[in-house]
Amino acid sequence: MSRNDVFVIAETDRSGKLYNVGIELMGPGREIAEKQHGRLCAVTVGYQLDEAVRTLSGYGADVVYRIEGQEYQNYMTELYTDAIHQLIVHEQPETVLIGATVNGRDLAPRLAKRLNTGLTADCTQISYDDASGNVLWTRPAFGGNLMAEILCAEARPQIGTVRPGVFPKPEKTGENAEVITFPVTPETSGLQKEIIEIAESILDTNEDISEAEILVSGGRGIGGPEGFALLKELADQIGGVVSASRAAVDAGWISRAKQVGQSGKTVSPKLYIACGISGSVQHYVGMKNAGTVIAVNTDPEADIFRYADYGIVGDYKSVIPAIIAALKNRKDEEA
Amino acid sequence: MNILVCVKQVPDTAEIKIDPVKNTLIRDGVQSIVNPFDMYAVEAALRIKDGSADSQVTVITMGPPQAKSALTECMALGCDHAYLISDSAFGGADTLATSYTLSKVIEKLAGENGAFDMVFCGKQAIDGDTAQVGPEIAEQLGLPQVTGAVSLSLENDAADVKRETERGYEVLRCTLPLLVTFTKSEFDIRIPSLRDKLAAKRKQINVLTAADIELDRGCVGLTGSPTRVKRSYTAGAGVKEGCVPVPDSETAAEAAAEWIVRAINL
Numbered sequence: 155m156s157r158n159d160v161f162v163i164a165e166t167d168r169s170g171k172l173y174n175v176g177i178e179l180m181g182p183g184r185e186i187a188e189k190q191h192g193r194l195c196a197v198t199v200g201y202q203l204d205e206a207v208r209t210l211s212g213y214g215a216d217v218v219y220r221i222e223g224q225e226y227q228n229y230m231t232e233l234y235t236d237a238i239h240q241l242i243v244h245e246q247p248e249t250v251l252i253g254a255t256v257n258g259r260d261l262a263p264r265l266a267k268r269l270n271t272g273l274t275a276d277c278t279q280i281s282y283d284d285a286s287g288n289v290l291w292t293r294p295a296f297g298g299n300l301m302a303e304i305l306c307a308e309a310r311p312q313i314g315t316v317r318p319g320v321f322p323k324p325e326k327t328g329e330n331a332e333v334i335t336f337p338v339t340p341e342t343s344g345l346q347k348e349i350i351e352i353a354e355s356i357l358d359t360n361e362d363i364s365e366a367e368i369l370v371s372g373g374r375g376i377g378g379p380e381g382f383a384l385l386k387e388l389a390d391q392i393g394g395v396v397s398a399s400r401a402a403v404d405a406g407w408i409s410r411a412k413q414v415g416q417s418g419k420t421v422s423p424k425l426y427i428a429c430g431i432s433g434s435v436q437h438y439v440g441m442k443n444a445g446t447v448i449a450v451n452t453d454p455e456a457d458i459f460r461y462a463d464y465g466i467v468g469d470y471k472s473v474i475p476a477i478i479a480a481l482k483n484r485k486d487e488e489a
Numbered sequence: 490m491n492i493l494v495c496v497k498q499v500p501d502t503a504e505i506k507i508d509p510v511k512n513t514l515i516r517d518g519v520q521s522i523v524n525p526f527d528m529y530a531v532e533a534a535l536r537i538k539d540g541s542a543d544s545q546v547t548v549i550t551m552g553p554p555q556a557k558s559a560l561t562e563c564m565a566l567g568c569d570h571a572y573l574i575s576d577s578a579f580g581g582a583d584t585l586a587t588s589y590t591l592s593k594v595i596e597k598l599a600g601e602n603g604a605f606d607m608v609f610c611g612k613q614a615i616d617g618d619t620a621q622v623g624p625e626i627a628e629q630l631g632l633p634q635v636t637g638a639v640s641l642s643l644e645n646d647a648a649d650v651k652r653e654t655e656r657g658y659e660v661l662r663c664t665l666p667l668l669v670t671f672t673k674s675e676f677d678i679r680i681p682s683l684r685d686k687l688a689a690k691r692k693q694i695n696v697l698t699a700a701d702i703e704l705d706r707g708c709v710g711l712t713g714s715p716t717r718v719k720r721s722y723t724a725g726a727g728v729k730e731g732c733v734p735v736p737d738s739e740t741a742a743e744a745a746a747e748w749i750v751r752a753i754n755l
Binding site: 461483 | 502505506514583584585588612613615616617618619620622623624625627628629634635636653654655656657658660661663667672715716717719720721722723731732733734735737739741742743744749750752753
């Protein structure tokens with residue numbers, strides 16, 4: 155029984171589909187596993203997991219632990235904590251990585267407390283401190299104004315959560331994982347919670363901003379919910395997805411699932427178009443991994459221009475239609 | 490209903506700037522506030538109190554002496570009892586040690602005044618941003634948890650909690666006792682009257698030191714923290730140099746289109 159393994163807890167949705175973050179963590183997971191001279195083990199809890207298991211194997215897992223049952227189809231703190239805790243106690247990994255999805259951030263601290271160990275949340279960098287033999291976890295604090303390097307020097311396993319989009323997907327490998335079905339009996343009788351309603355405003359998983367490659371994002375400058383229709387027009391034209399800053403979400407113009415930022419989601423699209431977004435540090439933390447950033451704002455001094463590759467000072471209501479027209483002209487010329 | 494709310498006093502991180510010369514945080518003049526998410530927890534508790542006779546709301550915070558003002562703010566909103574948990578022994582605590590300390594206080598208060606039906610927290614503090622303390626308290630106290638709640642209503646002896654999910658929301662019907670962490674919620678936070686604020690200044694804030702609480706000293710403060718900060722540094726603006734924005738014009742739109750096409754075809 156190896157004590158040097160890295161566990162990546164890879165979350166699936168209700169249909170058994172993996173969230174990208176689990177795949178993304180296979181990259182740093184492999185690096186740390188090599189440093190620790192251990193195996194990279196993916197762990198997936200849920201229902202109808204065949205495809206998820208194959209995918210994790212295909213991204214380099216040495217072992218995939220599957221904990222499966224209809225009771226696990228919908229995330230439930232207590233059932234997931236029990237199952238993963240039992241596996242960890244049995245297998246004694248050195249390091250555990252968990253995607254900082256909504257459920258990941260619900261699960262990780264519960265697990266860490268049960269194991270009486272250290273947890274570092276929302277890491278943006280994970281490296282190995284050769285001198286001490288510990289993982290070095292780097293994370294933002296003070297709303298993104300400060301970066302802190304954290305060590306969990308003694309308690310084990312050392313656990314870290316990572317936001318979606320922080321790491322790129324690693325290269326695919328062959329499917330060579332040893333797949334182990336880990337037996338757990340879910341204690342549903344003692345459950346004090348029952349899901350009585352589920353609503354997904356993003357019915358099409360293609361609308362999930364964490365996984366999007368192109369984002370057209372709106373902030374306070376949009377002025378109201380109707381303005382987002384214009385952003386959607388541009389997004390549709392270029393194959394993108396609409397997202398928003400906290401200001402627009404707080405104002406009730408768009409759903410929270412679309413929020414980019416420190417208290418929203420981290421995104422890493424190859425293109426991020428920011429309209430009417432001032433560009434606070436808290437917002438920047440959520441989109442700093444974007445490839446190309448284009449910003450539109452009526453304020454020439456807006457912070458967003460400090461992070462943008464190209465910026466236009468103007469009202470999005472006139473700039474966006476002009477961009478849509480320019481794109482259409484290019485397409486017509488090419489035809 | 491007997492409800493306990495955990496709050497934290499934090500600097501208003503939206504106002505924090507970085508000194509460009511010294512590369513440090515400028516905290517002077519930055520206001521101390523009750524963590525915004527905790528305010529939703531307080532309001533949720535007070536709404537339950539409004540709706541049921543014989544309810545009590547106790548608010549606690551672990552912090553330095555100045556954190557008293559956070560508790561006074563909560564009293565002004567309508568909380569009944571306030572406790573400041575303050576001792577140099579608690580300094581340097583990470584989330585595990587913090588949640589341990591808070592849990593021990595909750596146990597102490599429950600033992601003295603009766604069990605709590607609900608424990609409310611904010612989802613995360615805007616300085617630490619970990620979102621760990623709430624769930625760790627729940628685990629320590631053996632309470633079921635719901636995190637990221639946007640609304641809560643009591644139905645007989647159960648709580649219906651609406652919680653944000655990755656792609657929307659879900660509603661969980663939970664029996665009590667229960668711990669809930671609140672994010673920006675679907676209800677507004679009440680504004681205290683001047684009279685309430687003045688009255689609150691005269692209300693008693695109880696102070697608990699390490700000696701007042703039954704706890705294992707090895708589990709609190711720096712000693713009780715499995716994680717340590719090795720070093721911290723200010724985050725730069727990132728690798729981008731930024732740009733000088735151009736005025737709105739047809740040429741600008743065409744240039745933007747060029748940028749877009751190039752980015753997509755990468």
